[in-house]
Amino acid sequence: MSAGISNNIRSLRFAHDGMTQEELASKVGVTRQTIIAIEKNRYSPSLELAFKIAAVFGVPLDHVFSYSVQG
Numbered sequence: 001m002s003a004g005i006s007n008n009i010r011s012l013r014f015a016h017d018g019m020t021q022e023e024l025a026s027k028v029g030v031t032r033q034t035i036i037a038i039e040k041n042r043y044s045p046s047l048e049l050a051f052k053i054a055a056v057f058g059v060p061l062d063h064v065f066s067y068s069v070q071g
Helices: 009-015 021-028 032-039 047-057
Strands: 002-007 065-070
Touching: 009 021, 009 032, 021 032, 021 047
Parallel strands: none
Antiparallel strands: 002 065
């Protein structure tokens, strides 16, 4: 059984005046490389970082991230 976290960060960035990965990284206190890794589902952010990202976009956490379990 595998599980995974997926996200809508890329589409949220574009919906917010084309926010760049660099701009988002600066707002939440991480590197652009971290944002890239999260967007590509290669890295799962800490809970604190996940909430910070949601706050930047002004949406609930579950509008940014979703979790699925696959059997």
